[in-house]
Amino acid sequence: MSFRPPKDLDEQARQARAKLTAHRDMATWGEKLVPLAAFRQAAARKGLKLAQGDRESAVLAYTAGLDDPTPVEGPYSRIAVFGGIYSNHLALLELLEDAARRGAEAVYCLGDLGAFGPNPEKVRPLMAQGQVLSIQGNYEESLASGREDCNCGYTDPRDNHFAEISYRYTERNCSPEFKAWMGTLPRRRRVRVGERELLLVHGSPRRINEFLFHSTAPVPFLEVLLDQSRCDGLLATHTGLHWHRRLPSGRDVVNVGVIGRPANDGRTNVWYAMIEAREEELGVELVPLAYDHLGLAAEMRSEKLPEEFVETVLTGWWTTCLEILPARERAVSRF
């Protein structure tokens, strides 16, 4: 065994000074220190330097629209669009009545029929009765394919813990027929409202579980996303929070919110969207929807669902799925 004398403090101070000044006129290149000029010259030689015309072509190729064989439904002059039922059959019942009262010619659901709430099978006859046209959310995709988890896209252990409780409960309480039916739903729909062709997706056109929050879905990003998706408007859900952004190009992006649980704003109502054809623009109305939330809370308790979920239904504040919220949305959140 070799003996190493303890370093004295002067030695440590000398090393600290050496570290601070090590880079004078030197650069780190991988694991070596090299003269600064050598690094810069090497860096200057590396990488592509496309001609201006080629740069332009590269950008155009990147932002170009992609072919999408999805058939176009409609045209309609007025539709109701909602997301995230989360087994909230009481809100679904209210929604179907409200949408009919407002003259919706068709009712579209953007997926996530189950999760969070009680007795997922109760949703199914209401969907049929209301002739709801749905796409798959990550829940349907997971349940139909026998996935072990909901693929919600959470990263925090506590969020995942509650997501797992939801998923296990829903998985246990859905019949094989219901799950198989979920697998037959399309991933996206294209719907004509007036002159405009709208793309309906769960998360985003790119991923079923991509979160489009208001504060992290900036205008330039959405413009390119709509160019690539070749549509005049985009309707999505998945985040649980509703918003509408009209782009400088005149196109609209709407997160229709969810009817399964309130929007983390201290109110017990839920939200959906009415979309209508107007002369100059697309009419977008985000509609607050009251429902028998006390009844839902009672049913959730009798199903022994987590009290944290019940609290959200009763107070309008989220107690779970909080870590996915961007800074701005989290700042106005109670928890």
Add this chain to the structure above:
Amino acid sequence: MSLAEITPLSAPRVELKSLDTLWFQVGGTVCNLACTHCFVSCSPTNHTHEMLSLAEVRRYLEEAARLGVREYYFTGGEPFLNPEMEAILAATLEVGPATVLTNGLLLDPGRCARLKALADASDYSLDFRVSLDGWDEASNDPIRGAGTFEKILAGIRNLHAAGLNPVITVTEVCEGAAGDEGKERFFALLRSLGIERPRLKILPVFRIGAEAGRSGAYESWQRLREGEVPDGALDHLQCSSCRMVTDQGVWVCPILVNEPEAKMGETLADTLGDFPLEHPACWTCHVYGVSCRT
């Protein structure tokens, strides 16, 4: 076995699926600290990369908007050593959400109040990550420097007092940080500062830069080889959706800025192609599922 037989196969190439995240090495490699584990070896005298000016950042923001970039991250060195940093954030928040990775030393109450005003004035999120490498002086200061623990905590307090709740970023150099007990110690520390909703991100260590000197460089087997990475696995690598801008051009990712080989071009349009995952740090990203994003 002949040498030819054990020569590794070529590295897999990762395609840019979409340019969602644009990083700026806004502080260059200049830092008011010289942490022992810094994978870019930043220090007060390291000018490998210089700071970016507001004009340079604006030029890239314009190009990024055309490409539909989703979010912007700022790092260094220490971003707040850049005298134009607040103006850069204001310009960025006009086009998208921004996150700043800082060591927390320059977050005085006045600056924090101005940052809160910037956050409130934008439609988009402004977020902060403050680096901390221990739950007390004894664990943090040997890594980040003498006296830094108290200064970092002061910066976190100032952000919190201004109404900004940063994510605390801890590397696995802090022993036990990644375990439940370790995380709980950080949460308890943050709660003791009055932060009711503590946020934490744990990052694995990249054995490059100063860290290679501290814990040893990569072994020769720690490389990605074509055919060994399952289909679809590369989509999770951040280089499939990010690029990094420094004063010397556009690099593939925030980790490899000290490798000239990882420079991809001068403009973003030059860098929309694929990239070979030849570097051992690519192995860390793949094996540990690292993302530098929050």
